[in-house]
Amino acid sequence: MTKVEGLSISIKKKNRTYSLVRDVCFKIEQGQILGIVGESGSGKSLITSAILGMLNHLEGLEGSVEVSGRNILKASPQELRSLRRDLIGYIPQNPRESLTPTLKVGSQLVEVIAAKTGRNGRECRPVAGELLQSLGFSAPEKILQMYPHQLSGGMCQRVAIAMAVVSRPALVVADEPTSSLDLLIKHEIMKVIRSIQAKQGFALILVTHDLDLAFSSSDQIAVVYGGRLVEMGTAEELMLRPGHPYTRDLVRCFTRSGAENCGSYYIPGEPLSIYTRFTGCRYFNRCRLRLEICETKEPACVRLDNGRVACWLF
Ligand SMILES: Nc1ncnc2c1ncn2[C@@H]1O[C@H](COP(=O)(O)OP(=O)(O)OP(=O)(O)O)[C@@H](O)[C@H]1O
Ligand code: SF4
Ligand SMILES: [Mg+2]
Secondary structure, eight states: OEEEEEEEEEEEETTEEEEEEEEEEEEEOTTOEEEEEOOTTSSHHHHHHHHTTTTTTOTTEEEEEEETTEEGGGOOHHHHHHHHHHTEEEEOSOHHHHSOTTSOHHHHHHHHHHHHHOOOHHHHHHHHHHHHHHTTOSOHHHHHTSOGGGSOHHHHHHHHHHHHHTTOOSEEEEESTTTTSOHHHHHHHHHHHHHHHHHHOOEEEEEOSOHHHHHHHOSEEEEEETTEEEEEEEHHHHHHSOOSHHHHHHHHHHHHHHSTTSOOOOOOSOOOOTTSOOSSOTTGGGOTTOOSGGGTOOOOOEEETTEEEOOTTO
16 A cells, blocks of 8 residues: 655745645555646646655655555665665656667666566566567567667557566556657557556556546546645546535536537636745635635645545535
8 A cells, every 4th residue: 555644845945945745645555546636836746756755855855655564755765776676666757768769678678677676687588578568569579679769659658667567566656657648649558557557456646637547547536736635536526526626627627628519618817836825725816616714724634425625615
């Protein structure tokens, strides 16, 4: 299980402290997918960076992140290296940039497998082939001989997925794994991720702007706004009965964008800058349902039957 409790991230600038992420909590069981959605700058990547142990050096990092009982935020740099090798996989946004252009796919994959499994290069070659086959490549030997520029974006992403899952991690984090791919390929890539997840049973955190992908792929959805988790629930429940006004607006944007004769729907205004101090709800300036109290006091995150929500309407 992956358990995030009270995760807060703040930075200091010119003797002032700015809160970037506040009190994020969630759990993901093995074999489950948690989709994290929210607009640009809401804190999604900061949350995943903390989970990957990339922010352990920050003074303003609080809370705990447990993956299979190991506390990531308390790990030393040496422990982190082994946790990333054995326990956590990462699927990048732009796989082509994460591959070395001058090295064949085979040698890069073999190097990663050797580092993650401790086997020698010769033993790793067949493992690389089998892994590529399980990710849908019909002629893996041919792919191993190619350079990254000879592969399409979708093929590069499948190679990156192979690198992320080779040690059978407990958790895989995918930050916008399909945003550099065209529309037709994105569902194919998600299918590949889900099929390897079904075989290995890891928990998956899927960060995406793409509500279609998030709602069609995830078991649970976490909606992030202004550095806070404002609502969490099953994908079905949030799509049918969104509670938080921001989730309602998101779902309305999403459902209207595909429907004919509905006209488009947009969320008015801009999110507050992280440098703006505001004691109330950070959605206040854009919320169509705001109350008086919302301007001065931030609501706590409360439990509902099937999830959680941070809004004074509840
Ligand atoms: N090292 C940093 N120092 C200062 N501010 C930062 C730092 N890293 C992120 N931020 C700020 O924190 C906020 C959240 O950033 P983050 O990258 O997590 O957003 P995001 O939700 O992933 O956005 P996107 O969807 O565009 O990837 C942004 O306002 C960003 O400018
Ligand atoms: S707390 Fe108030 S302003 Fe914030 S989303 Fe709920 S109703 Fe709107
Ligand atoms: Mg991001």
